[in-house]
Amino acid sequence: MAAGSISEREFTELVLKLAEVSALISDTWRVVHSSRSAGGVYLERKSIVIDTTADQVSRSQYLDIENDTSLAEQADDPSCLTLSGEKTHSFLNYEHHIVYSPSYAVPVLYFNVYKPNGHRLELEELWNRVPKEHHIRMLEHKWATLTQQEHPVLGSPYFTLHPCHTATLMSQVPQADNKRYYLIKWLSSVGPVAGLELSPEYATIFDVIDSV
Secondary structure (H helix, E strand, C coil), X not given: CCCCCCCHHHXXXXXXXXXXXXXXXXXXXXXXXXXXXXXXXXXXXXXXXXXXXXXXXXXXXEECCCCCHXXXXXXXXXXXXXXXXXXXXXXXXXXXXXXXXXCCCEEEEEEEEECCCCCECCHHHHHCCCCHHHHHHHHHHHHHHEEEEECCCXXXXXXXXXXXXXXXXXXXXXXXXXXXXXXXXXHHHHHHHHCCCCCCHHHHHXXXXXXX
């Protein structure tokens, strides 16, 4: 197997482990079982993101839908949210999926972003929300990196980070050769482009679980 890639079995094991850690730290990743998914499973996470800048977001505050029922109820109302001591902000609903690609032997991140009125963000709007540190690279290679295509399990259109360079990326990431860190290292590297920040608690809890 090529450097930076993982097998279907390794992906399944990492998915189950990440979901276990997610539950321990009150994150919202969950395992979805599907016969259409390679390995029979994929990961799903739903969250509400406060859109702190109208035109371009460099950093957003994540709020857990399941753990913040008051915010979840307000999500049904297209009006803006008001945070204590802060100005009024609009919000976005994010849905992230991690699916295995047998063709590339790597995980693939699929996601959609919805406005309060239920309309999905367009590709150009997503590019405008790419974190500043990734912006130049994205503007130069946007079609090669961030695209929209059919979800391999659900069959509906999702945005995705194309996996063609994932193995090369992961072969250069420190500790990624240690397969137990593969998924969290990958998510930490590519997640911000898709509006996803991974808590540093994942690495800490992974070590604790492995030591038991």
